[in-house]
Amino acid sequence: MSKITLTPVSSGIYWLEVAEADLRVLCGCPADSVKHLMKRGLIDSTEVGSVHCETGPNAILLSDRQIQNGSFANLAEFPVLQMLYRQGMLLPGHPNNTGAKPILIGRDEVVRAQMDYIYRGNYGLTSVEEILDTGLSEEQAEEMMRLKLRFAFGTIHPTEDLLEARIVGNAPVEVRNGVTVARQRTNRYEFTYQGEQVLVDLNLPLNRHYETPYDLGFHSLPRDYFSIVHTGEGDGWDINRPCMASILVFQGRIYLIDAGPNIDHSLNALGVDINEVEGIFHTHAHDDHFSGLTTLIRTDHRLKYYSTRLVRESVSKKLAALMSVEEQDFEQYFEIHDLDLGIWNNIDGLEVRPIFSPHPVETNIFFFRTLWSKGYLSYAHLADIPARDVLEGMVTEDSDAPGLSNELFEQVWEYYRDPADLKKIDMGGGLIHGKAVDFEGDESKKIVLAHTDRPLTEGEQEIGVEETFGSIDVLIPGNEDYLLIYAENHLKTYYPTVPHSDLIMLVNCKRRSYGVGETIIPSGVIPDSVHLLLTGTAELIKDEFGISNPLSSASLIGDLSVLSETPTTSIYRARSPVETLAIPRVLFHEFILRNQILEQVEHLQEMLEFMHHCWLLQEMISYPVKIRIARHAVLSKHKKGDTFNPDEKGFAFLKTGKAVLWDNGRLVRILTPGDFWGVGAVLGGLSQNISVEIVEDVTTYRITNPEVLRQAPILRWKLLEKTGQRS
Template identity: 50%
Template sequence: MTKIGKFRVADGLYLIEIPEANLCVQCGCPADSVKHLMKRGLIIPREKNGVTCETGPNAVLLSDVLVQNGSFANLAEFPVLQMLYRQGMILPKHPNNTGVKPMLIGLAEQVAAQIEYIYRGNYGLVSEEEIMATGVPEATAREMMRLKLRFAFGKISPADELLETRIVDSEPVEIRNGVFIRRLRLNVFEFRYENETVTVDLNLAPHESYSAPYPLGFHHIRREYFAVIHSGEGDGWNVNRPCMSSILMFQGKIYLIDAGPNVLYSLTALGIGVNEIEGIFHTHAHDDHIAGFTMLMRSDHRIRYYATPLVRASVARKLSALMAISEKNLFDYFDVRDLAFDVWNDIDGLEVKPVFSPHPVETSILMFRTLWEDGYRTYAHFADIVSLDVLKAWITDDDAAPGISQTCFDRVRDTYLTKFHIKKLDVGGGMIHGDANDFGADPSDKIILSHTSAELTNEQKEIGSGAPFGMVDVLIPTSQDYLHTYALDFLKAYFPSASICDLNILLNNELLTFNPQSILLRDGVIADEIYLILTGNVERIQSKMGIHNILSAGALIGEISALDGVASSGTYRAANFVQALRLPRSLYIQFVKRNSLYADIKRLQSKREFLQETWLFGEVVSYPTQNNLAKSMRFCVYAANEVFPREVYSDIFMVREGRLERYVGDRVIESLRPGHFFGEECVLFSKRGGYRIRAAEDTSVYRIPGDMLINIPVVRWKLFETYQKRMEIEVTVGLDAAS
């Protein structure tokens, strides 16, 4: 009988059980890892000594890299919370509180990053000085800190007081009770107990992604004037629903409220591509509202980031620890737009008022309104809040004691009961979430109960409604056709020299809707029409070459095939509901000739096709951006055995043909073939890594200016992800050489 049990839970997520050693290790911790374990029956409710609690892992093995294929690889906040509170490892007099602490296992830098990230996830900003640095007056900062200390039981405690750690490298390290672990290579580990060994590989394949624990199906959403799409009503423990979130549609534009785990999966299910997102409104920095943050970096434009400076500072502290990136560089991926507390901030006609909400970390509840014929139409998003009974028990006249004043309590209560047309509430209960009973007399037209893993009780159902995923509440219906507006904006950007009357020739064509998983254009087929994607996502697949890219709004499907009468070099398939403008081949050819565009298109064709077939540029990046990149690319040739000088370049070097070798010392650590690149550390940080580059054979490369790339979030993020992975390999090679 084996002593080590190994369970594959999901892509990049495993569980190692060694009952004799009282050790259960969660290997990998992507977003919603606890939900995956619950779904597989590896975390279950039980009763121990008459106390209800949960089973589960008591240690977490971290990934060697921060990010894999665009998603956070190490999100240990909820796994640790599950151990401390739901298993009871920290609760006084709980039978599972035996003195054994949750353990984090991994590389020194990853463990340190997780300690700081969990610390900031528990507390946010940790002093009056940090709060005041965001522009909050001293008296208000003192009031906020008193409340924070009450949530924290009177003390801000370092995360490492609650956790054990083990640093893993190539030599075996004892975890606990005779169980050893060692690192074989990047993200590959070996567990040993007595005479048994088990290997765990946490690497994702190039086109794998961390999966969601729940199915969502596909939804076809009409773009409205002012409406709310309900994109999540669960919490961090609900295995069947995404975490509480909403999507606002305003004048045809898409705005997110928070970005929780698997946000890209939710957007795909709703037929929304990442390039369609205008902005995100952010409430606070807990993982169930922030874990999908990196997905918003997969756009070809800087998405607007709306939050109060207080919330933004809290988010920056946490994410900078998690991502090993400085706070000043963190928001380079976004267009930051600060919101002022307690006033209506006008955003192109959509007004938003953030109000401070009592919570362990800095939090804003958000109120939205826009003018209409009978006054304002309004929506309120109350995540996260706390029950009035909890707050009332914390009222104290002692200005120096943790707690709140009567004035603060009255202000919170009055805010909670403000009337809105639609109000979505956190009713998760406990010490840090809301209670539906506080809203029994709420005058709002419609109340939606959210942020819970439990089914609504009959009493709660009498107070508020539920909201299945994808349900839409329309506050102001549209009388416009936003799809033609999108199409005209794209065509103007693509063909700036064409007259409006000529663009209208293209615009006066059929709008089509493609069902999920239907094929728009097959590999090897000559396109009879071109499709301008207006909403949704399209997969571009060349399985023989290992290419699988996602194209979003603004992509042109089949242009080169139609213009030149050549077979398509890939298959294009709808990933969700896709809406597109159909451009007949004959009409498009006439339009190109009429506006003398063919020479420019042909001149850039080979470069654009090359970019489209690469991992770095193949997805999301729009037609005009690809054209600008193609114009700026310089072609260079290097002879076999030629060594690149060790300089700090401002360019990315991308292999066109041939092969380069990347090596440290005398050891080749990577072979760079067509589509591969180097130089990301120079572009991102103006520094050079510890490697050298040599042409293994006659090789041609494109040099692409770095200053263009850092302004394309999806490309910049991929450069950062590549940098992180290569740095870990270089460190490993250096350690091996030293030993």
């Protein structure tokens, strides 16, 4: 019988166990890895010495690559929390607290990054000075630090006090009780015990992605004037539901309230393309509300980030640690809008009041309101609030002791009980989450109970309700068709010189809806209509190349076949529920001819067709952004034998020919059409060691203004992923 067992759990996740050595390794920890272990029964309820707790891993093997196929590979916060608290490895007096610490295994820089990210996830800002830097007064900063220390049981511990690191190179390193591990090559680790070896390969195959542990079905999301879409009522341990979150729709625009794991799956289930999202209101930096930020930077524009500076500073420090980037890079991915704490902030007619809420990390809850026919209508989102008895137990009038003053306690509870037309509350219980009973008698018109992994009791059902994914509370119906406004704006991007009246003519065309997997335009036909994708995500499938490219909202499909009167060579299919504006073929053709833009459109289409074959531009780049890039592209040529530093020449896509990329004399890769060079010109930090050698005459599309690439966060993300693969 094997001494080492290796069990596949999900894409990129394995369970390695050496029972004799008391070693259980979670190999790979992308988003919701704990939920995958729970579903497989590898984490289960148990009793140790009459103490109820859970089984689970006691070590984590980290991926060498922080990004795989567009998703973050290392999110160890919740697996670590499960070990420390739900298994009891940190709890005083717990039978599982034997002095052994959870172990992080991996390359030095990867382990250190995870240690720092977990540290910020535990504590957020960790000194009075860091809190003062957010603009608060010294008195406020000192009180917040006292409260933080109370949640931390009096001490801010470095992560090394809680976890052990096993830094792995090519030589074997002992993990525990005679089990060793050695790194064979990128993401391939060999575990050895008493002469037996097992190889763990954490590399995701091309076109494979980390999986979501739950199925959400498919739903539609109407663009109302003011509505709340319920997108998460569970918590970080609920294997069947996403973590507590909502979508707020205001005047047809889509805003997220928090972004937990697998936010892209939630959006896809609602037929929302990530590029349709206007911004995010963010409560705090715990992973069940935070880790989706790594998805939100995979957009073609910077999403608006709304929170107080207090929360934003905490979040940016944690994200910088997770991504191994500089803290100031946060503003490269998000458009920052700091909100004033405790007062109403007006955001284009939507009023938002963030309120400080006690929690181990900096947290604000949100109240939203907007004026309507009989006064204000409001929504309150109370994520990660403490229970009243827990918070009251922290009250102390000793200004030097960890805790909070009675004045702050009363103020917090007055805010919590402030009535709203709709209020969603955290009722997760325990030391840092709320209780439904605290809202008995609350005068809000409707209370939604969330942030739990269990059904509501009868008593809780008398206080509030449980919502299902995709259910909607419409506070103010929409009487305007916001999608037509978006359609006009998109068409204006495509055809900036066309008269407004002609754009309205196109906008007046019929709309069509398609379900998941339904064909919008088949291959081998001249389409009867050109489709402007209004909502959701579609895909282009080129059979002869084996290419499947996602198409985001605002994409125009079928136009080239209509104009050239040639059959399509691709299938266009709905990836999520989608809605399109269907412009009849004859009308579209006449529209182009009478506005004398055929040559301009054909030139752009040539570049757009090329972009379909570029890895960098394939994923979730909307057509308006591709057009902006195309308008800054010029053809350039290089002769065979030319050698140059690509960062100095600037960013370019290889259109034809072949070249070789060298790094300090080491072959990095052979460049073929669709590849690129000059990453340093976009990301900064020009390298003197990089060179390109032209081995066949080439033509390139040189980007004259790298800023058009910098403006798309997903391109920065993918360039970081590509450069990270050189190591």
